[in-house]
Amino acid sequence: MTATLVKETNPPPPATLPERARRLRRRGRIIALLFVLPALLLLGALVVYPVLFSVGRSFFDASGTEFVGGENYSEMFRDPATLKAVRNTAIWVVVAPALLTGLGLILAVLVEKVRWATAFKLLLFMPMAVSFLAAGIIFRLAYDEDPDKGVLNAAVVSVHDAIKGTSAYPTARGREGQGLSKSADGSYRTSASTGESVTLGLVGVPPKELPAGAEPAYRAAARQAAPGELSGVVYLDFTPGGGGEEGKVDRRESGLPEIKVEAVRDGSTAATTTTASDGSFRFSGLDRGDYEIRLPASNFAAPYEGISWLGPVLVTPAIIGAYLWIWTGFAMVLIGAGLATLPRDALEAARMDGANEWQIFRKITVPLLAPVLTVVFVTLVINVMKVFDLVYIIAPGPVQEDATVLATQMWLVSFGGGNNQGLGSALGVLLLLLVVPAMVFNLRRFRRSQR
Amino acid sequence: MNAVRRTLGSSVVQAFLVLVGLVWLTPLAGLLLSSLRSAEDTATGGWWTVFTSPGQLSLDNYSALLENAGITQAFWNTVLISVPTTVLVVVLAALAGYAFAWLDFPGREAIFLVVVALLVVPVQIGLLPVAKLFGQLGLFGTIPGVVLFHVAYGLPFAVFLLRNYFAEMPKEMLEAARMDGGGEWRIFTRLVLPVGRPAIASLAIFQFLWVWNDMLVALLFADSASQPLTVELQSQIRQFGSNIDVLAPGAFVSLVVPVVVFFAFQRHFVQGVMAGSVK
Numbered sequence: 054m055t056a057t058l059v060k061e062t063n064p065p066p067p068a069t070l071p072e073r074a075r076r077l078r079r080r081g082r083i084i085a086l087l088f089v090l091p092a093l094l095l096l097g098a099l100v101v102y103p104v105l106f107s108v109g110r111s112f113f114d115a116s117g118t119e120f121v122g123g124e125n126y127s128e129m130f131r132d133p134a135t136l137k138a139v140r141n142t143a144i145w146v147v148v149a150p151a152l153l154t155g156l157g158l159i160l161a162v163l164v165e166k167v168r169w170a171t172a173f174k175l176l177l178f179m180p181m182a183v184s185f186l187a188a189g190i191i192f193r194l195a196y197d198e199d200p201d202k203g204v205l206n207a208a209v210v211s212v213h214d215a216i217k218g219t220s221a222y223p224t225a226r227g228r229e230g231q232g233l234s235k236s237a238d239g240s241y242r243t244s245a246s247t248g249e250s251v252t253l254g255l256v257g258v259p260p261k262e263l264p265a266g267a268e269p270a271y272r273a274a275a276r277q278a279a280p281g282e283l284s285g286v287v288y289l290d291f292t293p294g295g296g297g298e299e300g301k302v303d304r305r306e307s308g309l310p311e312i313k314v315e316a317v318r319d320g321s322t323a324a325t326t327t328t329a330s331d332g333s334f335r336f337s338g339l340d341r342g343d344y345e346i347r348l349p350a351s352n353f354a355a356p357y358e359g360i361s362w363l364g365p366v367l368v369t370p371a372i373i374g375a376y377l378w379i380w381t382g383f384a385m386v387l388i389g390a391g392l393a394t395l396p397r398d399a400l401e402a403a404r405m406d407g408a409n410e411w412q413i414f415r416k417i418t419v420p421l422l423a424p425v426l427t428v429v430f431v432t433l434v435i436n437v438m439k440v441f442d443l444v445y446i447i448a449p450g451p452v453q454e455d456a457t458v459l460a461t462q463m464w465l466v467s468f469g470g471g472n473n474q475g476l477g478s479a480l481g482v483l484l485l486l487l488v489v490p491a492m493v494f495n496l497r498r499f500r501r502s503q504r
Numbered sequence: 505m506n507a508v509r510r511t512l513g514s515s516v517v518q519a520f521l522v523l524v525g526l527v528w529l530t531p532l533a534g535l536l537l538s539s540l541r542s543a544e545d546t547a548t549g550g551w552w553t554v555f556t557s558p559g560q561l562s563l564d565n566y567s568a569l570l571e572n573a574g575i576t577q578a579f580w581n582t583v584l585i586s587v588p589t590t591v592l593v594v595v596l597a598a599l600a601g602y603a604f605a606w607l608d609f610p611g612r613e614a615i616f617l618v619v620v621a622l623l624v625v626p627v628q629i630g631l632l633p634v635a636k637l638f639g640q641l642g643l644f645g646t647i648p649g650v651v652l653f654h655v656a657y658g659l660p661f662a663v664f665l666l667r668n669y670f671a672e673m674p675k676e677m678l679e680a681a682r683m684d685g686g687g688e689w690r691i692f693t694r695l696v697l698p699v700g701r702p703a704i705a706s707l708a709i710f711q712f713l714w715v716w717n718d719m720l721v722a723l724l725f726a727d728s729a730s731q732p733l734t735v736e737l738q739s740q741i742r743q744f745g746s747n748i749d750v751l752a753p754g755a756f757v758s759l760v761v762p763v764v765v766f767f768a769f770q771r772h773f774v775q776g777v778m779a780g781s782v783k
Binding site: 081098101102106110173176177186435441442445450460464468484488491 | 610618
C-alpha cells in the first residue's frame with residue numbers, strides 16, 4: 054500500500070490515471086483525514102467556535118437576550134474600571150517587553166565574558182518553570198510593607214537609615230510647662246544665656262527603649278556652666294517605679310544620649326552638638342549673650358517605614374518587577390542563542406580596527422541581532438497582553454482595581470461577580486484583536502520560511 | 505595597560521552578575537525559609553531572622569500539609585490533569601503534524617495556516633463559550649473538562665512544532681519505507697515517532713509545565729473536588745498573612761515538581777521554549 058507523497062509533483066493527468074491508482078489516492082486521503090481529524094475536531098469545537106461565539110456574543114447585552122450593537126465596546130471605554138484595565142495593559146505593553154529585551158540583551162552580552170555563564174543562565178531561566186501562582190506568593194512575601202517582614206522594604210529601610218540616619222526617640226515629647234516649648238516644625242526650644250546651665254526634660258520614651266549606654270543625668274545636671282559657656286542636660290523626666298518630681302532631674306532619671314542640640318541666635322544656628330551618654334551637652338566659645346537652645350525635629354522623626362509597594366500607586370510597577378523576575382532568563386537565553394550565531398570575523402575585525410566594546414555593541418552586535426530582538430519583543434508583547442495570574446495573586450484585595458488589566462477585568466466582569474457576559478465577551482474580543490498583529494507576524498514569518 | 509583594564513572590567517562584570525544572581529535567588533530563598541517557619545514567626549519578623557535564630561526552622565508545616573486533605577487531593581488532581589493532557593496533546597499533535605507534513609488531503613495548506621493563526625489566540629476568549637458547551641455536555645467542573653480545554657489550547661503550538669520538525673525529515677527515508685510496503689500507521693509508529701523524539705520530548709516537557717502551572721483555566725473549569733494545587737492555594741490567599749504556613753510550603757511543593765523537571769530536561773526545555781517563542 055502506498056499513499057501519495059505530497060512533495061511528489063506532476064501527477065499524471067486524470068484521464069490516463071488507472072483506476073487502481075485513483076483508488077489508492079482516495080484511500081490515502083481518508084487515512085490522512087483520520088490522522089488530522091481528532092486534532093481538528095478539538096480545535097474547531099473548543100477554539101474556532103468559541104472565537105466566533107464570543108464575537109457574536111459581544112454584540113448582545115448582559116443576559117444575552119437583546120442585541121445592543123456596539124454598546125459593549127463603547128461601554129468598555131466609558132466604564133472607569135475597564136478603562137483602568139485598558140490603561141494598565143497599555144502600561145504593561147509599553148514598559149515590560151522593552152525592559153525585558155534590554156535587560157536580556159545586556160545580560161546576554163555580559164554573561165559571555167564569565168566562565169560560569171551556564172550556571173548563571175540556568176539560575177535566571179529557572180523562574181520560567183515556576184507557576185505564576187508560586188511567583189505571586191513569593192512576591193507577596195517580598196513586597197510586604199512591614200520592613201520587619203518584607204525583604205524589599207527591609208533593604209530599602211536599611212539603606213535609607215544608613216544614609217539619612219535614624220532618629221533615636223520617635224516617641225519622645227517635651228514635658229509640658231517646664232520651659233521647653235514645641236514649635237510648628239516639630240522641634241523643641243527654650244532660651245538661655247551664656248554662663249547658664251539648662252535641664253531639658255522629655256517624656257514618652259519607654260525605659261526599655263533607652264539606648265544601651267544611657268547613664269543617669271543627675272550628676273551632669275548638678276554641674277555649673279563656666280562663664281562664656283552654655284551647658285545643659287537632656288534627660289528622661291520619668292523615674293522608673295514612680296516617685297520623682299516633674300521638671301526636676303531626680304537621682305535615678307536617665308540622660309538621653311545622641312540627641313542633637315543647636316544653639317540659635319538671630320535665626321541662624323551658631324553651634325551644634327550631640328548629647329553624651331549621661332545626656333549632657335556643652336557649647337563653649339560662643340559669643341556672650343542670649344541664645345535659643347533647640348532640639349531639632351530630626352531627633353523625634355517617626356522611623357522611616359519604607360515604600361508601599363502594593364499600594365495603589367506602585368502596585369503595577371511592583372507586579373511588573375515580579376514579571377521581570379520570571380521572564381528575564383527567557384529573553385537572555387534567546388538573545389544569547391542569537392549572539393552565538395553572529396559572525397566572529399566581523400567582531401574580530403572591528404576589534405583589530407581599534408573599536409571599543411561599546412562601539413562594537415552599538416554598531417555591530419545590536420544591528421545584527423535585530424531579528425532575534427524582534428522575535429523576543431513580539432513574544433513578550435503577546436504574553437504581557439494576556440497577563441492574568443500574577444496580577445490576580447499579587448494585588449491585595451483592596452488595590453485589585455488599581456492593578457487590573459484586560460485579562461483580570463475580563464474575568465471579573467464575566468465570572469467574578471460582574472456577571473456581564475456581553476461586556477466580558479467584548480473584552481475577550483479586544484484581547485484577541487490586540488494579538489492580531491502578532492498573528493499576522495507569525496503567518497508571514499511562516500510563509501517566508503516555507504519558500 | 506589594556507590587559508589591566510580588561511581584568512578590571514571583567515571583575516566588575518563578575519561582581520555585577522553575582523549581584524544579579526543574588527537578586528534572582530533571594531525571593532526563592534525567602535519562600536523556602538518562610539515555608540519552614542510558623543505563621544507566628546512570620547508575623548513577627550522576616551525570614552532572614554533565621555540566620556540569627558535558626559531554631560525557628562522546622563518541617564512542621566510540611567507534615568501539616570501532608571495531613572491537609574484538601575491539599576493532597578489538589579496535588580493528585582494536578583497530576584491527573586497534567587499527565588493526561590500531555591499525553592493527549594503529544595499523540596494528537598504527532599498524528600496531525602505528520603499528516604500536515606507528509607500526507608495529502610484537500611485544504612492541507614489552508615488548514616495549516618489556520619493552525620498557525622490560532623497560535624496566539626488567548627485562552628480568555630474560550631472561557632465563556634466552552635463553559636456553556638461543557639455545561640450542556642456535563643463536563644463542566646470535571647477533570648476531563650479541564651483536560652480537554654487544555655488539550656485544545658495546547659494543540660496549535662504542538663501541531664506547529666511537530667509538523668515543522670517532521671517536515672525536515674529526508675524525503676528519501678519515507679519513500680524507502682513506503683517502497684517496503686509499510687502502511688502509514690506503521691511508518692508513523694516505527695519511523696516518524698522515533699525520528700521525532702527530540703521535538704516530542706521538548707513538546708511534552710513544555711506542555712506538562714504549562715498545564716501544571718495553570719491557574720486560570722482550572723479556576724473556571726474545575727469544581728472544588730477536581731481543582732488543582734494552584735486553585736486550592738489561591739483560594740487561601742485572601743488571608744495571606746494567617747495562611748502563610750499553608751501557602752508558602754504549598755507554593756514550594758507546587759514549584760518543586762516543575763523545577764526538578766526543568767533541571768532534569770533543561771536542554772529540551774530551552775529548545776521547546778525557543779521553538780515556541782512566538783506563541
